[in-house]
Amino acid sequence: MxxxxxxxxxxxxxxxxxxxxxxxxxxxxxxxxxxxxxxxxxxxxxxxxxxxxxxxxxxxxxxxxxxxxxxxxxxxxxxxxxxxxxxxxxxxxxxxxxxxxxxxxxxxxxxxxxxxxxxxxxxxxxEAKVLRPTDSKVKKPTPKKSIKDESDDEPLAKPKRRQSNGVSASAKKSNGVKQDPDSDSDAPIAKKTKKAVVTPKAAAKKAAPAAKAKATTPKKTAAKLKAESSKDNSDDEAEEEYRWWDAPKKEDDSIKWTTLEHNGVMFAPLYKPLPKNVKMYYDGKPVELHVEAEEVATFFGNMLNSTQNVTNEVFQNNFFNDFKDILKQTGGAKDKSGNKVEIKEFEKLDFTHIYEHFKTINDAKKARPAAEKKADAAEREKLEAPYKYCKWDGRKERVGNFRIEVPGLFRGRGEHPKTGKVKRRVMPEQVTINIGKDAKVPEPPKGHHWKAVQHDNKATWLAMWQENVNGNYKYVMLAADSAVKGQADFKKFEKARELKxxxxxxxxxxxxxxxxxxxxxxxxxxxxxxxxxxxxxxxxxxxxxxxxxxxxxxxxxxxxxxxxxxxxxxxxxxxxxxxxxxxxxxxxxxxxxxxxxxxxxxxxxxxxxxxxxxxxxxxxxxxxxxxxxxxKVFRTYNASYTMSKLLREKMGTIKGMSVAEKIKFYNDCNREVAVLCNHKRTVGAGHETQMEKLGDRIKGLHYQKWRAKMMILDVDPKQKKKKGAEYFQLPADLDQEWIEQHQKYLVEEQRTKIQKKFEKDNEKRKADSEKPLPDKELKERLKAATELEAKFKKENKTKKVEAEGKGPTVEKFIAAVKKYDERIQVLELQSADREGNKEVALGTSKINYIDPRLTVIFSNISGVPIEKFFSKTLRDKFKWAIESVGDDSDWEF
The missing domain is CATH 3.90.15.10 (Topoisomerase I; Chain A, domain 3)
Structure with missing residues (x-):
C-alpha cells in the first residue's frame, strides 16, 4: 500500500x-x-x-x-x-x-x-536525430559499432547495405516455382506432381557479395534448418524454396496472389449418439432426448472435470438457456414411457453418466498399444493430407487451420459474458470459399453446397464462415511459416524500425x-x-x-x-x-x-x-x-529497441560463459523487456510444486556427485589426503532421511523403466507377428532394481560406496564429478530463470514484439544454437529472419 x-x-x-x-x-x-x-x-x-x-x-x-x-x-x-x-x-x-x-x-x-x-x-x-534527415540537408550518420562493442551509446551493429524495403540489394529477380495456370487436376494438392523449373536462386547467390566470415562456435546453419524443415514433408516432392525476403518488392502490395488452388476445409466428424444405457438424468430420472439436444448435453457432460467452467454461474446460465431453446426446437425431453418432462431447473440436471461414458472411452484410447496408436495416426494423416497444402502463385504453401471448429461450449478467456453458450456445428452452407478463377472449386460434402465462391486476390484467407456465439468471422489462413505470414511479420518489424x-x-x-x-x-x-x-x-x-x-x-x-x-x-x-x-x-x-x-x-x-x-x-x-x-507500433518498437540496447550494453560480459549461462543472460534481457513493456502474468498454481521438483533434481545430482567422489576413495584411499577431507564431505542439505527417500525413488524409477521397456518390446514383437516375451524375462530384468536396493542398504550401513563400472579409475570418477557439476549448474540456472519468470511472460515479448533478427544476431555472436531460443514452430515462423540474417552479424534493429 x-x-x-x-x-x-x-x-x-x-x-x-x-x-x-x-x-x-x-x-x-x-x-x-x-x-x-x-x-x-x-x-x-x-x-x-x-x-x-x-x-x-x-x-x-x-x-x-x-x-x-x-x-x-x-x-x-x-x-x-x-x-x-x-x-x-x-x-x-x-x-x-x-x-x-x-x-x-x-x-x-x-x-x-x-x-x-x-x-x-x-x-x-x-539516435533518431542521426537517422532522420533534416529539411535542408541529410545528416550523415556517425560510424556505428557492432553488437560486440560494449558502448552504451553505440547501435547494436553497423548497418548492412540494403534496399529501402529491407530486401537484399543483390536480389534482382523473383524466385519460387512457376505455376501452371491450366492445371485442373482432381488430385490433392499435396499429391500433385511439380514441373521441373529453374529458379534464379543460384543467380541471386552469384550476384550477392560474399558474406563476411565470423568466428563463432559450431551451430546449425541455414542449410541444416532448411533440411530440418523439409524433413516433415519428406513424402512430398522436392521443390525449390521461395525466398521472398530476397525477391524484389511488389509494385502493388494490395494484390496478394495471382493464382490460388486448394481443396477446401475439413469438417468436424458427425455426432455419434450415446449408447441406450447412457442417459442424462433430470431430478434423479433418465430422460430421452432428440439427437441434437443429446449432443448439446454431451458438451456439458464431457467437461465435468473442468470445474472452473462448469461451476461458473455465468457458464451454467448461458448453457442452460441455450439448452432449453434447443429442447423446444427438438420436441423437448421425455421419460422412458414417452411422457414429456419439463426441464426448468439447472440444479436438477445430472450429467455424470455421460461424463463417465466419455472418460471410459478416453482412458481406453490412452491405454491402446503403440502400434494401434500409430495406425490411427496414419489414418488421420491420410484424411488430412488433401487439406494441408495449397498452391499459392504456383508455390506449395502450408495451410494453417484447415479444420472447421468442432461444436461445443464457448469458454472464452477471462470473464467473458458469453462463456457457456453453445457453439453450433458449422455446415457447408455457411462457408464461403476464396479461390482462383481458373482453379477447380473444391467439392462440398455430399448433399451440401457452399454459401458462396469468390475470387478475391486481395484477401489472404481461403475460406470463411460466421460463428454463432459472438457473430465473429472465422478464416482459414496460411500457416505461420508461409510467405504471406512471414511478410506480415517482416512489415510489422520494419515499421517499428522506421519509428526509430x-x-x-x-x-x-x-x-x-x-x-x-x-x-x-x-x-x-x-x-x-x-x-x-x-x-x-x-x-x-x-x-x-x-x-x-x-x-x-x-x-x-x-x-x-x-x-x-x-x-x-x-x-x-x-x-x-x-x-x-x-x-x-x-x-x-x-x-x-x-x-x-x-x-x-x-x-x-x-x-x-x-x-x-x-x-x-x-x-x-x-x-x-x-x-x-x-x-500498436509503439509496443513493437519499445520491446525491440529495448532488447537491442540491453544486448549491446551487456554483450561484453558473455565472454567465457557456458551455453547455459548465455541462455540465462538472453532470458534476463528478455525479462527486462517484458517488465518494461508490462508483459506480466499471474503466478501459476503449480509453480511452487515445479520449483520443489527442480530442487529435488538438483539435490539428487549433488547426491550422485558425492557418490562419485566416494568411489574415488574406494579406488585410491590416498586421495583423501591429496584432495582434503572437505572435498569428500556429504553436502549439508543431504541428511540421512532425505537420502533414504531418494534411494527409494531411484529404485522405483528403475523398476518403472524396466517395466515400460518390457511392454514396449512386447508391443514391437506383436506388431512383427512374434511371440511375446515370457513373464520370467520381466522378473529377470527386475533383478537389477533389487540389486540396486541392496547396494543402497549396504552403503547406508558401511558409509562406503563401492566403485562401479568396468575398469574404474580415479580419472574416470573425477570426470564424472565434473559432468555432475555442469548438470547442476544448468539446473540451477533453470531454477533461477523459472523463479524470475513466475510473474513475467517472456513468450509474449519474444514471439510478438521483439524483432526475431535480434535473437539470430545474438545466436551468431554468442555461438549458442538458435534452437535454444526458438522452438521448431518458431524456427519455421521466423525462417525469414534466420536466413535473411544468415551467419552475418552486421544487422541492427
Missing part, C-alpha cells in the same frame, strides 16, 4: 511499481473501482467541460482554450510548466526522484529498471502538449504518454450487450482509473481477451494533474476519461509523423 510520498518516490515515472490489491490509504484521491459499471456513450466528445484543479492557479479553472497565453509565459518557472519548456530536458530520471532506498538489492525489479528505461529513451532520441527515426519528435511533442491549451490536445498527449510508457493498448469501442467489457487506453472509464497522491495512477479494467489488467504506475506530475482534470465532476462512473478522443483520431494524429504509424 502506498501511504506516503517517500514510499511512492521509490520508483521513477514511467515504470510499474506494484501488481496487487491496494487498499485505500489516507492520501487516496479516489477509491478503487471494480470496473464493472456499464459503459456510457461517448457523446461528450467535442463538448467543452470546465475542469478545475486546486493545485493550479485560478486562471486554470477556465476552459483551457480560453486561457491567456501571456499567463502561461509568465508562469514558465512554475511546477505547472510543460516539461518540454524547461531547458528542453526529459522527465526526471529514476536517480533524481528516488528516496529512502538503502540498498540496491531492496529495489523491486521494476524500480531497478526505471533508470535504465530513461537511459534507453535518451539514447533513442539521440521519429520517436524523439513524438515524445517531445506529447510532452509539450500535456500542457496544451485545447483539452482535446491534452487528452491526446496524455493517451500517447500512457501508450508509449506503459504499453497500454489503444482500445476500441465495444457493443457491451454482445461483447465482453474490454477496454484500452482511449476507452478507459471513470471507474477504471484511481489516483493516489502525489503521482500514483492505478489501472483496473478488463483488457484484451477479458484478462484483468491491474497495475499501478508512477507518472510525471503533469500526467497526474491531467488525469485528475479528466475525472473532475460532473463526470461519474461510466463516463469516459478521454471524452474528446477515440482510437481513430489518435491514429490519424500519429500517421502525421510517419505513414502507417498507429498506437
Amino acid at each position: 502506498v501511504t506516503s510520498p517517500s514510499r511512492t518516490r521509490g520508483s521513477a515515472p514511467g515504470i510499474s511499481i506494484r501488481n496487487g490489491p491496494i487498499p485505500g490509504g489516507a492520501m487516496d484521491v479516489d477509491e478503487p473501482a471494480n470496473g464493472t459499471a456499464k459503459r456510457k456513450s461517448r457523446s461528450s466528445i467535442g463538448q467543452a467541460v470546465n475542469y478545475r484543479d486546486a493545485s493550479e492557479s485560478d486562471d486554470d479553472g477556465a476552459p483551457l482554450a480560453k486561457r491567456q497565453k501571456s499567463r502561461h509565459k509568465a508562469e514558465l518557472g512554475s511546477d505547472d510548466e510543460p516539461i518540454a519548456h524547461k531547458n528542453g530536458k526529459l522527465p526526471p530520471s529514476y536517480k533524481e526522484t528516488a528516496m529512502g532506498l538503502s540498498s540496491d538489492d531492496d529495489k523491486p525489479l521494476g524500480a531497478k529498471l526505471a533508470e535504465k528505461k530513461a537511459s534507453i529513451q535518451k539514447a533513442a532520441a539521440k 527515426k521519429h520517436i524523439d519528435r513524438i515524445r517531445a511533442d506529447y510532452t509539450r502538449d500535456l500542457k496544451a491549451d485545447a483539452m482535446a490536445d491534452r487528452q491526446r498527449a496524455t493517451a500517447v504518454y500512457l501508450i508509449d510508457q506503459f504499453a497500454l493498448r489503444a482500445g476500441n469501442e465495444k457493443d457491451t450487450d454482445n461483447e465482453a467489457e474490454t477496454v484500452g487506453c482511449c476507452s478507459l472509464k471513470f471507474e477504471h482509473v484511481t489516483l493516489q497522491e502525489p503521482d500514483i495512477v492505478i489501472f483496473d479494467f478488463l483488457g484484451k481477451d477479458s484478462i484483468r489488467f491491474y497495475n499501478e504506475f508512477q507518472v510525471i506530475p503533469q500526467v497526474f494533474r491531467n488525469l485528475r482534470h479528466f475525472k473532475k465532476p460532473p463526470k461519474e462512473e461510466g463516463d469516459d476519461i478521454f471524452d474528446r478522443l477515440n482510437t481513430g483520431q489518435l491514429n490519424k494524429h500519429l500517421s502525421s509523423y510517419m505513414p502507417g504509424l498507429t498506437a
